[in-house]
Amino acid sequence: MAVCIAVIAKENYPLYIRSVPTQNELKFHYTVHTSLDVVEEKISAVGKSLGDQRELYLGLLYPTEDYKVYGYVTNSKVKFVIVVDSSNTSLRDNEIRSMFRKLHNSFTDVMCNPFHNPGDTIQSKAFDGIVSGMMVQTG
Amino acid sequence: MESLTLTDIEQKYYSDLFVYCDTDNTKKVASNGRVLDLFRAAQLPSEVVLQITELCGATRLGHFGRSQFYIALKLIAIAQSGLPLRVESLNSVKDLPLPRFVVGKNEAEARHAALYQDTDSQGLYPASATAVIPRPPGRGHQNKKGPPTSTAHPVHEVIQPLAPSIEPQPEPTSPVVSPHQSPPTSPHSWRKHKRQHSGGNADRQPVVAATGAVWTQFRDPQAAPVSGDGMWSSHSPPPPSQESWVSFTADTPPSSAIPAMHPSSVQESTTIRTVASAATTNEIQRQSSGYDDPWKITDEQRQYYINQFKTIQPDLTGFIPGSAAKEFFTKSKLPILELSHIWELSDFDKDGALTLDEFCAAFHLVVARKNGYDLPEKLPESLMPKLIDLDDSAEVPEPTADVGYSGSPVEVTPNKSPSMPSLNQAWPEMNQSNEQWETFSERSSSSQTLTQFDSNIAPADPDTAIVHPVPIRMTPSKIHMQEMELKRTGSDHNHPTSPLMAKPPEMPEETKLPASMKFVAANTVGDGYSSSDSFTSDQEPITRQRSQSGTSPEALKVVAAPPPPPPRPHPSHSRSSSLDMNRTFAATSAPGQPQSSTIAYPPAVPPRPLPTQTSLPHSGHRSEAEGAPGGGAVLTATSPQQIPQQPNFADFSQFQAFAASEQPSSLPEVDIHSEPGQTEKPSEGAGPLRTVKSDGQADERASATVNSAKGSSGPIAPPPPKPVRRRLKSEDELRPEDEQHGPQKSNVIAAVLATQPSIPRSVGKDKKAIQASIRRNKETNTVLARLNSELQQQLKDLLEERISLEVQLEQLRPFSHL
Numbered sequence A: 001m002a003v004c005i006a007v008i009a010k011e012n013y014p015l016y017i018r019s020v021p022t023q024n025e026l027k028f029h030y031t032v033h034t035s036l037d038v039v040e041e042k043i044s045a046v047g048k049s050l051g052d053q054r055e056l057y058l059g060l061l062y063p064t065e066d067y068k069v070y071g072y073v074t075n076s077k078v079k080f081v082i083v084v085d086s087s088n089t090s091l092r093d094n095e096i097r098s099m100f101r102k103l104h105n106s107f108t109d110v111m112c113n114p115f116h117n118p119g120d121t122i123q124s125k126a127f128d129g130i131v132s133g134m135m136v137q138t139g
Numbered sequence B: 001m002e003s004l005t006l007t008d009i010e011q012k013y014y015s016d017l018f019v020y021c022d023t024d025n026t027k028k029v030a031s032n033g034r035v036l037d038l039f040r041a042a043q044l045p046s047e048v049v050l051q052i053t054e055l056c057g058a059t060r061l062g063h064f065g066r067s068q069f070y071i072a073l074k075l076i077a078i079a080q081s082g083l084p085l086r087v088e089s090l091n092s093v094k095d096l097p098l099p100r101f102v103v104g105k106n107e108a109e110a111r112h113a114a115l116y117q118d119t120d121s122q123g124l125y126p127a128s129a130t131a132v133i134p135r136p137p138g139r140g141h142q143n144k145k146g147p148p149t150s151t152a153h154p155v156h157e158v159i160q161p162l163a164p165s166i167e168p169q170p171e172p173t174s175p176v177v178s179p180h181q182s183p184p185t186s187p188h189s190w191r192k193h194k195r196q197h198s199g200g201n202a203d204r205q206p207v208v209a210a211t212g213a214v215w216t217q218f219r220d221p222q223a224a225p226v227s228g229d230g231m232w233s234s235h236s237p238p239p240p241s242q243e244s245w246v247s248f249t250a251d252t253p254p255s256s257a258i259p260a261m262h263p264s265s266v267q268e269s270t271t272i273r274t275v276a277s278a279a280t281t282n283e284i285q286r287q288s289s290g291y292d293d294p295w296k297i298t299d300e301q302r303q304y305y306i307n308q309f310k311t312i313q314p315d316l317t318g319f320i321p322g323s324a325a326k327e328f329f330t331k332s333k334l335p336i337l338e339l340s341h342i343w344e345l346s347d348f349d350k351d352g353a354l355t356l357d358e359f360c361a362a363f364h365l366v367v368a369r370k371n372g373y374d375l376p377e378k379l380p381e382s383l384m385p386k387l388i389d390l391d392d393s394a395e396v397p398e399p400t401a402d403v404g405y406s407g408s409p410v411e412v413t414p415n416k417s418p419s420m421p422s423l424n425q426a427w428p429e430m431n432q433s434n435e436q437w438e439t440f441s442e443r444s445s446s447s448q449t450l451t452q453f454d455s456n457i458a459p460a461d462p463d464t465a466i467v468h469p470v471p472i473r474m475t476p477s478k479i480h481m482q483e484m485e486l487k488r489t490g491s492d493h494n495h496p497t498s499p500l501m502a503k504p505p506e507m508p509e510e511t512k513l514p515a516s517m518k519f520v521a522a523n524t525v526g527d528g529y530s531s532s533d534s535f536t537s538d539q540e541p542i543t544r545q546r547s548q549s550g551t552s553p554e555a556l557k558v559v560a561a562p563p564p565p566p567p568r569p570h571p572s573h574s575r576s577s578s579l580d581m582n583r584t585f586a587a588t589s590a591p592g593q594p595q596s597s598t599i600a601y602p603p604a605v606p607p608r609p610l611p612t613q614t615s616l617p618h619s620g621h622r623s624e625a626e627g628a629p630g631g632g633a634v635l636t637a638t639s640p641q642q643i644p645q646q647p648n649f650a651d652f653s654q655f656q657a658f659a660a661s662e663q664p665s666s667l668p669e670v671d672i673h674s675e676p677g678q679t680e681k682p683s684e685g686a687g688p689l690r691t692v693k694s695d696g697q698a699d700e701r702a703s704a705t706v707n708s709a710k711g712s713s714g715p716i717a718p719p720p721p722k723p724v725r726r727r728l729k730s731e732d733e734l735r736p737e738d739e740q741h742g743p744q745k746s747n748v749i750a751a752v753l754a755t756q757p758s759i760p761r762s763v764g765k766d767k768k769a770i771q772a773s774i775r776r777n778k779e780t781n782t783v784l785a786r787l788n789s790e791l792q793q794q795l796k797d798l799l800e801e802r803i804s805l806e807v808q809l810e811q812l813r814p815f816s817h818l
Helices: A025-045 A092-114 A125-134 B010-019 B033-041 B046-056 B067-079 B108-124 B187-198 B199-220 B224-232 B244-250 B254-260 B267-294 B299-313 B322-332 B334-344 B356-370 B397-401 B409-415 B420-443 B447-459 B477-490 B497-502 B505-524 B531-547 B552-560 B579-588 B592-600 B612-626 B628-645 B649-666 B674-680 B680-700 B704-713 B719-733 B739-756 B767-817
Strands: A003-007 A013-018 A056-061 A068-072 A079-086 B028-030 B064-065
Touching: A003 B322, A013 A025, A013 A125, A013 B674, A025 A079, A068 A092, A079 B447, A092 A125, A125 B334, A125 B497, B010 B067, B033 B046, B064 B067, B108 B447, B244 B612, B299 B322, B299 B356, B322 B334, B334 B356, B420 B477, B477 B649, B674 B767
Parallel strands: none
Antiparallel strands: A003 A013, A003 A079, A056 A068, A068 A079, B028 B064
């Protein structure tokens, strides 16, 4: 269960960010922002096999004492960042991958909506539903 | 009879009811069924009803006159309000809500009763033209929300002295039932309904009038029942200036308007009633069904939607692209957020385009939203694209075509043009498969799962269809595979990439065939150690494959054979020396010494590198540690193990045979320290290596020629060095063989290249032989891997010791100063 889920556009501004409200959300915003550096580094690192060969799932970006940050980038350089509580040790890599997959699918659906302008913040209830399903069910 | 003063509303209402009950049109309502039903619909206890009838004097008269009827109705209202039934209260109670008749003999009546109140409230709100939208069909449910304009609840019981700005329209067609009827009080609903019928008032009016006549009784008196028709006829169509959006509302099926209709003409109603009843029954039924499902689209609505669809997309089986739909729905002036949500709901197959059904659903949702209904979170069932419309499918055969298969909207996707959304949908699946593949690969690091990985890679990897099922990404398992492949070629398994880098021309082949080779090796190894004889022969075709890029037949054949489980360490081998060596040596009946020596040997070490390539690393390495000779011994010892998998070594050995013959003499005298000297000489090192290699190669080939070559080259040389080196090897386990493996790999590759052309080509090798060879390779690979790990561990231990020693030295140093 994620503690914070964020979608960042290609230009590195957030399209959607949501955290468990009980905690200091600003901290998560900062974490996501700093994780962008790691994402950029990982994206540029795989320069040999360009494009399709690059893994979309970036894996654990970096762990802190409280939580772990996972990254995922699409082919259009839209980044998904999931912050997971470190105490939740049962989360396997596969689960994170499936979470990213679901995120990507619902993000695609949002993009397909002709009323959604790329670059706008995501205001889709379906997307919110998906994200809520993945967030920690504390409140 | 007490004098009864009724408000205008009451007057109208009661008159309507009276007319309704006055089936005989005698202005005197007997206690007929209608009245009784009406009273029953009042949901009052029977004794109350009895009391009411008594009070109003009907029992006295035996029938309900108009006044009695009115009194009864008022008493009913009083009773429903919870007030005691008193004759005095008839006139004293003010602001008495209209008597409610619920759940009449049919729902429509109740609905109309509700509509009555709806229209009451409607009258309160001079809604704007755009806001006045007829309630969706089936919305007549008493408890459901009224038309958008009526934010008041259907149970709006406050008698509203309507003063709406309803156009006072005379009713030319309808005889005024009640002279009290005041046209000005005609509610907005009429106007609204008029608007509804802008499209076809003339046609609908009779029907509507007829139907309205049926239901008029329950109509809100203030709704100018009599003026209904008049209004209908007199109402001008809604201003065409209204955007098409509103005209849509005008075209809203008359079903919703029907309830709002008042019996314009009672007389006409009687005559038309029969005709209307038939028409209304459908409507009633529809409304009844809509009673439960507010989202159902009526025929008229659907027809309207379809017409609108045609304006955008003439082909009813086609799709409306998202951009066109966006423009169309933007005209509704709904906020973009809501339109976005509507799109999410209606685009069932998420393809960015709207089929007819999806379009109708979206349109319906927009209409509902404009009427004030909240958008549902999920698409209502009635709006879901289905196979057959409940409405007559005269105009909607296409939904069956495109939407087609209810419950499987995904199938529609293939019909649609492969737009980007479709690709996006497909992409996640592909990505998913890739991820699955990735998952497999990552988990296959253990040799146990290597088999599964390989078997999965065949179907999952789209490249399987290609000649060589080479994974693109360098996953651990791939590296493992390549290691095996390289091991076969005598290259270091620890550095799968080094041979690739060392031999660029080799790379395409190796990359092409590592998988195939791996498969072969796996098969070979997994099959056991029985086909030792065939093993050598297997190597030939395999190496031939390597030599010839694009050997699709072999590759496919190799791919077809799922690699067997990696070989288990042979129980008899403490250090799990290569079983291949046992086999090869046993098969070739080589000197027993080599056998035993090889058995005791640690896992095969990649052969020594070519003198040209390995000289520097070797020398550098050898000079470092004392255990160099051991490493060399190991190398040479392991090289024979590698040799079996490198049939092409034969030629190489022939090259070095004579050179090796010079070396053997030096080899026996090898001691721990002299060995470095010898090994430092690349040629010498290579010589013994090559001789050993040739020995191994001879084993592989199981050919006398090779053996003879070996024998000629240095039959004696190989065996003696082996025991020596074995001992050295056992002493020195620190020697990391990685570096040696590297150059050895390149050496092997060169040997392979050199020997490839010389190897006769046997394309028709049995798959079993190939599998056997693969198996052996895998075994060797695992053995080497184990050796590597052990050596690494030893290296770590030694490093730790060194560190500790240095620490001690540091500690002692101060003392020395003292």
